[in-house]
Amino acid sequence: MSTTNRRKFIATAATVAAGTVVASAMPSIIKPTTNMTNKYPVVHHALFWLKNPNSKEDRDKLVAGVKSLGKIETIKELHVGVVASTEKRDVVDNSWAVSEVMFFADLAGQATYQTHPIHQEFIKTHSHLWEKVVVYDAVDA
Numbered sequence: 001m002s003t004t005n006r007r008k009f010i011a012t013a014a015t016v017a018a019g020t021v022v023a024s025a026m027p028s029i030i031k032p033t034t035n036m037t038n039k040y041p042v043v044h045h046a047l048f049w050l051k052n053p054n055s056k057e058d059r060d061k062l063v064a065g066v067k068s069l070g071k072i073e074t075i076k077e078l079h080v081g082v083v084a085s086t087e088k089r090d091v092v093d094n095s096w097a098v099s100e101v102m103f104f105a106d107l108a109g110q111a112t113y114q115t116h117p118i119h120q121e122f123i124k125t126h127s128h129l130w131e132k133v134v135v136y137d138a139v140d141a
Contacts, residue, residue, distance in 0.1 A: 002058050040076040040103035041140040047096040049132040057098050058129050065126040072116045074109035075102050096134075110137070113126045 048066075052058050063080055070078040079101040083094045104110040113119055 007080045020136075024040070040105055042104035042107055043138045044102040044104065045136040045138075046100045046111055047134045048098040048100075048130045049095065050097040050129060051115075051130075051131045053097060062098045062126055062129045065122050066098060069100070069102070069119060069122055071112075072113050072118050074104055074116075076105055076109075077103040081136075107139070 048062060050058050066080045069075065081099040082097065
């Protein structure tokens with residue numbers, strides 16, 4: 001094999017080897033959405049409108065109260081949020097003040113949450129803060 005052919009062979013082999021390394025790493029970097037499954041298939045999303053929408057104190061009390069619901073054992077994940085300062089568009093509703101998104105392993109866990117003493121105490125001690133609550137419950141499609 002000539003020196004030129006040997007160099008071409010080595011360069012080609014190195015390129016193929018590098019491509020193989022990159023390709024083998026791809027599954028751990030890129031996860032196709034078609035193979036994704038939700039760990040917790042039941043989602044409970046509640047939006048709260050405050051009676052005093054300009055009161056940061058009331059909002060903070062409600063946020064703390066919602067976070068306390070995370071102690072309920074059937075809630076697998078909990079996200080508590082407030083309105084984001086995102087782009088104003090016709091499809092965006094930012095009229096609410098506090099959001100809770102809970103994830104449950106099953107419908108039985110969500111039903112347990114509804115009647116749980118911590119949830120009932122939350123309603124009793126915090127309902128004076130909100131004017132309206134809208135709930136969206138969903139399961140994986």
